[in-house]
Amino acid sequence: MAVREILIHPDDRLREICKPVSFPLSDDVKQIIKDMADTMYDAPGVGLAAPQIGVSLQIAVTDTVWRSSEVRHDPDNPGGSRELKVWINPEFLWKSDEMATWEEGCLSVPETFADVTRPAAVRLRWFDMEGEAHEQDFDGFPAVALQHEFDHLLGKLFIDYLSPLKRKMITKKMKKLYK
Numbered sequence: 001m002a003v004r005e006i007l008i009h010p011d012d013r014l015r016e017i018c019k020p021v022s023f024p025l026s027d028d029v030k031q032i033i034k035d036m037a038d039t040m041y042d043a044p045g046v047g048l049a050a051p052q053i054g055v056s057l058q059i060a061v062t063d064t065v066w067r068s069s070e071v072r073h074d075p076d077n078p079g080g081s082r083e084l085k086v087w088i089n090p091e092f093l094w095k096s097d098e099m100a101t102w103e104e105g106c107l108s109v110p111e112t113f114a115d116v117t118r119p120a121a122v123r124l125r126w127f128d129m130e131g132e133a134h135e136q137d138f139d140g141f142p143a144v145a146l147q148h149e150f151d152h153l154l155g156k157l158f159i160d161y162l163s164p165l166k167r168k169m170i171t172k173k174m175k176k177l178y179k
């Protein structure tokens with residue numbers, strides 16, 4: 001298990017546009033994906049994108065089942081049931097006109113939560129670790145989590161959706177807490 005350091009906003013590496021991954025995956029990239037999962041579960045978080053550990057590649061991991069704290073803290077099942085998903089070179093093929101607002105947080109912006117409004121449903125194409133392409137529709141929490149994670153691959157954070165003043169206050173708080 002290799003838990004990596006999670007970069008905290010503001011950090012220029014969180015603002016890079018990530019490069020696509022080529023197949024077959026190299027051993028290095030396989031190790032990065034493993035480390036991303038370990039880091040996400042250790043944090044704990046429901047999603048982590050490669051730039052959050054300083055890797056500028058189009059990879060994210062999520063576990064939106066494990067999100068439930070009842071599952072996570074079940075004493076009979078330490079660690080909880082897991083549903084690790086690996087998303088490589090993801091691309092949205094469609095986003096709904098209908099919008100939904102969810103409270104979001106981010107491992108790179110600790111202890112900060114804010115409402116963000118995004119398309120309620122999305123159609124996604126992505127590749128798995130074997131290089132197979134997949135296409136699927138998502139709504140509800142998974143749709144939010146995926147849009148949040150894939151924003152990271154474009155150098156975008158959820159606080160970018162907030163007012164400039166609010167963003168400035170958050171940035172100031174992060175600099176104070178994590179310098």
Ligand SMILES: [Zn+2]
Pocket residue numbers: 105106107108148149152
């Ligand atoms: Zn995030």
